[in-house]
Amino acid sequence: MSFEPKIIAFLCNWCSYRGADLAGTSRMKCAPNVRPIRVMCSGRVEPLLILKAFEAGADGVLILGCHPGDCHYLEGNYKTLRRVDLLKKMLSQLGIEDERLRLEWVSASEGERFVSITDKMTEQVRKLGPFPRRNGGNNG
Amino acid sequence: MEGEVKIGVYICNCGTNIAGTVDVKEVAKLAGGLPSVVIAKDYMYMCSDPGQNMIKEDIKQLGLNRIVVASCSPMLHEHTFRQAVQDAGLNPYLFEMANIREHCSWITEDPKLATEKAKALVSAAVRRVYYQEPLEVREVPVTPSILVVGGGIAGIQAALEVANAGHKAYLVERESSIGGHMAQFDKTFPTLDCASCIFTPLLSTVGQHPNIELMTYSEVEEISGYIGNFQAKIRKKARYVDEDKCNGCLVCVEKCPWKAVSEFDEGLSQRKAIYTPFAQAVPNVPVIDTEHCVYFLKGTCRACERFCDLKAIDFEQPDKEVEVAVGAIIVATGYDAFDPSAITNYGYGRYDNVFTALQFERMCNASGPTGGKIVLKDGSEPKNIAIIHCVGSRDKNYHEYCSRVCCMYSLKYSHLIKEKIENAEVYQFYIDMRCFGKGYEEFYERLSNEEVKFIRGKASEVTDRARTEEEQGKLVVVAEDSLMSALIRVPVDMVILSTALEARSDAAAVARLFNISRSADGFFLERHPKLDPVATTTDGIFIVGCAQGPKDIPDTVAQASAAAARVLAMISQGKVEIEAATAVIDEELCSGCKICNLLCPYSAITFDEEKKVSRVNEVLCKACGVCVAACPSAAITGKHFTTEQIMAEIEGVLA
Ligand SMILES: Cc1cc2nc3c(=O)[nH]c(=O)nc-3n(C[C@H](O)[C@H](O)[C@H](O)COP(=O)(O)OP(=O)(O)OC[C@H]3O[C@@H](n4cnc5c(N)ncnc54)[C@H](O)[C@@H]3O)c2cc1C
Ligand code: FES
Numbered sequence: 001m002s003f004e005p006k007i008i009a010f011l012c013n014w015c016s017y018r019g020a021d022l023a024g025t026s027r028m029k030c031a032p033n034v035r036p037i038r039v040m041c042s043g044r045v046e047p048l049l050i051l052k053a054f055e056a057g058a059d060g061v062l063i064l065g066c067h068p069g070d071c072h073y074l075e076g077n078y079k080t081l082r083r084v085d086l087l088k089k090m091l092s093q094l095g096i097e098d099e100r101l102r103l104e105w106v107s108a109s110e111g112e113r114f115v116s117i118t119d120k121m122t123e124q125v126r127k128l129g130p131f132p133r134r135n136g137g138n139n140g
Numbered sequence: 141m142e143g144e145v146k147i148g149v150y151i152c153n154c155g156t157n158i159a160g161t162v163d164v165k166e167v168a169k170l171a172g173g174l175p176s177v178v179i180a181k182d183y184m185y186m187c188s189d190p191g192q193n194m195i196k197e198d199i200k201q202l203g204l205n206r207i208v209v210a211s212c213s214p215m216l217h218e219h220t221f222r223q224a225v226q227d228a229g230l231n232p233y234l235f236e237m238a239n240i241r242e243h244c245s246w247i248t249e250d251p252k253l254a255t256e257k258a259k260a261l262v263s264a265a266v267r268r269v270y271y272q273e274p275l276e277v278r279e280v281p282v283t284p285s286i287l288v289v290g291g292g293i294a295g296i297q298a299a300l301e302v303a304n305a306g307h308k309a310y311l312v313e314r315e316s317s318i319g320g321h322m323a324q325f326d327k328t329f330p331t332l333d334c335a336s337c338i339f340t341p342l343l344s345t346v347g348q349h350p351n352i353e354l355m356t357y358s359e360v361e362e363i364s365g366y367i368g369n370f371q372a373k374i375r376k377k378a379r380y381v382d383e384d385k386c387n388g389c390l391v392c393v394e395k396c397p398w399k400a401v402s403e404f405d406e407g408l409s410q411r412k413a414i415y416t417p418f419a420q421a422v423p424n425v426p427v428i429d430t431e432h433c434v435y436f437l438k439g440t441c442r443a444c445e446r447f448c449d450l451k452a453i454d455f456e457q458p459d460k461e462v463e464v465a466v467g468a469i470i471v472a473t474g475y476d477a478f479d480p481s482a483i484t485n486y487g488y489g490r491y492d493n494v495f496t497a498l499q500f501e502r503m504c505n506a507s508g509p510t511g512g513k514i515v516l517k518d519g520s521e522p523k524n525i526a527i528i529h530c531v532g533s534r535d536k537n538y539h540e541y542c543s544r545v546c547c548m549y550s551l552k553y554s555h556l557i558k559e560k561i562e563n564a565e566v567y568q569f570y571i572d573m574r575c576f577g578k579g580y581e582e583f584y585e586r587l588s589n590e591e592v593k594f595i596r597g598k599a600s601e602v603t604d605r606a607r608t609e610e611e612q613g614k615l616v617v618v619a620e621d622s623l624m625s626a627l628i629r630v631p632v633d634m635v636i637l638s639t640a641l642e643a644r645s646d647a648a649a650v651a652r653l654f655n656i657s658r659s660a661d662g663f664f665l666e667r668h669p670k671l672d673p674v675a676t677t678t679d680g681i682f683i684v685g686c687a688q689g690p691k692d693i694p695d696t697v698a699q700a701s702a703a704a705a706r707v708l709a710m711i712s713q714g715k716v717e718i719e720a721a722t723a724v725i726d727e728e729l730c731s732g733c734k735i736c737n738l739l740c741p742y743s744a745i746t747f748d749e750e751k752k753v754s755r756v757n758e759v760l761c762k763a764c765g766v767c768v769a770a771c772p773s774a775a776i777t778g779k780h781f782t783t784e785q786i787m788a789e790i791e792g793v794l795a
């Protein structure tokens with residue numbers, strides 16, 4: 001059987017969560033690999049949570065927030081942007097493909113964008129294979 | 141929480157919306173086996189009365205102290221279920237929702253995979269709810285006043301509703317008079333009643349209302365605070381005429397020797413450098429347009445000042461900053477008309493006798509630039525007129541949406557033309573006739589009997605290149621008549637472009653100012669398209685009229701009254717609930733680094749110099765969690781989104 005990646009998606013409550021809702025309401029179809037977790041703002045997603053997701057069995061982590069300038073809390077998403085950049089560097093240094101972590105903007109009206117991002121991410125992580133774990137890649 | 145955790149899990153079938161794809165029995169079975177779960181069942185409609193009662197009964201009978209409902213999006217029913225558990229005596233924050241409809245059954249093709257995903261989402265919610273804690277819902281008093289932004293029919297209606305109920309309304313209008321687009325019209329569909337006759341009395345009521353403070357030529361610059369307690373900074377631009385002294389005699393306007401193009405007449409006439417946009421302007425106090433006033437340009441003239449007996453002209457008048465406190469805000473900033481010069485094929489701007497709808501609206505208006513006569517540029521009367529529908533609407537290159545009023549105002553025009561010009565020929569080039577409102581289809585029927593020629597097909601071009609004798613000196617509308625499948629050329633004297641309604645050019649900035657979202661079409665986004673079409677995602681801020689999307693006057697008025705009702709409900713309650721899920725700082729752990737002080741977008745965190753620790757002001761905190769994520773000492777807890785809770789959710793969803 002081909003490898004089915006597990007992906008955690010942190011969705012901010014105001015834009016991205018609603019964008020994902022809209023994809024559903026519009027009956028679009030998307031890869032079931034992406035598992036959403038709601039946070040109030042993408043700015044809440046601290047490195048610890050991302051590392052926790054990898055540790056708990058995720059092969060990829062998506063963070064979705066409002067477009068720049070549209071964050072419900074003014075600029076939480078800019079803070080995430082900087083944080084994710086740093087974390088990506090750290091992952092590479094640990095020998096982990098930084099494509100496993102991705103930050104994107106999805107507004108409340110972008111159901112289609114939500115689907116295309118999640119599908120692309122799923123494809124990308126599928127190619128990368130399971131997250132390299134010391135205990136032999138326990139995948140859940 | 142003390143004692144043993146007892147979780148109840150309820151899986152909604154949502155008719156077939158969920159159960160048609162997800163095997164709900166299997167999900168319930170899995171949930172039943174999870175740690176601390178006492179009961180797990182599925183039910184046809186959890187949000188129905190019997191569904192809610194089931195939860196309430198179980199809470200009482202089984203002593204449940206945590207509830208998970210797996211159903212639709214929390215955006216829809218989180219509130220419903222929180223209320224239900226609260227009714228049964230449980231703190232509403234001990235409830236968690238798993239979204240297995242929008243995020244699962246509706247979006248996943250394969251039933252097996254959908255069931256797997258639903259199981260993961262339910263496990264996540266169960267693990268999360270285990271760690272959830274009761275929170276105290278806080279209430280704050282509501283300032284019994286309202287800020288309405290935009291003085292078109294939408295803003296006017298909203299302000300009047302609130303003011304008539306006895307509360308203060310601040311109405312802020314950017315232009316020098318209220319009225320918006322409706323003030324430009326001559327007649328309104330479908331009743332063809334005279335727009336001024338129904339509208340100008342409203343304008344003066346607003347102007348004189350003891351509860352309405354009208355601020356024209358003003359703009360909102362800054363909003364702070366939260367539902368029930370907003371502060372707005374408003375800039376009153378200098379009009380260089382003292383509103384208190386001016387009695388509206390308008391001698392200054394008469395004596396002013398300088399002219400500029402009239403915006404109100406859509407460029408069809410000229411106005412003075414000191415002017416009121418139209419005769420019934422409210423307030424009837426002129427403004428000086430500093431870009432055309434020769435005193436401001438060159439330092440000479442001051443004719444207006446010389447002729448003003450009341451000494452109301454004040455060239456030194458500064459802008460004024462005003463601050464008001466309000467409980468709620470209604471945004472009613474309306475729409476812009478699409479600029480058809482973008483579609484070069486239609487020749488707007490190139491041919492003298494191609495007009496926009498708003499220009500035609502002014503032309504028909506008895507107090508407009510032609511005194512209500514329909515005339516060509518050379519002053520003669522047109523014999524045949526083409527009206528081209530959907531200019532900029534239903535067009536992938538411009539706006540995909542339908543502007544909803546163009547079919548109707550185009551029909552209105554054919555009637556006005558027939559009324560004003562004997563034996564005029566009118567051609568309507570339409571894609572589909574959309575006459576959906578009350579009395580609209582009947583209006584269409586009626587006009588069909590007025591010998592208007594309806595041509596189904598989008599016009600591709602307007603040209604003055606004649607091919608036949610008959611076309612000489614005319615504008616030729618080239619179109620495909622899709623009912624006859626033939627390319628046709630119709631020579632006419634005048635072309636009217638039924639232009640789209642689009643979001644205001646500054647809608648992005650206004651959205652940012654009020655912290656509201658926009659939909660893909662650029663208009664402001666309502667909280668829910670069906671159940672909450674007037675609220676926004678920011679509590680206490682509402683959107684009405686064309687600012688929310690193209691609509692006609694009846695719908696605009698209905699929406700404005702709806703938003704006013706919501707505000708009045710808040711005011712009569714006297715208090716509102718605010719965010720309970722704020723951040724708290726553990727003083728023991730806080731190292732006093734102050735990182736959070738600078739990060740907080742609402743300046744809700746202050747530093748206690750004595751104790752050398754930071755502290756959150758709970759009333760100002762909006763629970764974004766940015767400080768929680770950034771604290772290097774992990775001293776800050778984001779209530780209801782604690783690290784522990786989110787981690788449990790992650791583990792659950794991956795289990
Ligand atoms: C050509 C044409 C003909 C029409 N004919 C009819 C008809 O016959 N019958 C009918 O039912 N409907 C008709 N309509 C639709 C009608 O115009 C709208 O339904 C109505 O005007 C909407 O009112 P509004 O208050 O939402 O917007 P507007 O009329 O656009 O008013 C918005 C107001 O807000 C002000 N404003 C904007 N931004 C700001 C800001 N940032 N700060 C402060 N103030 C601001 C503006 O200056 C304006 O005064 C027609 C539309 C068009 C284009
Ligand atoms: S609220 Fe969406 S990113 Fe901040």
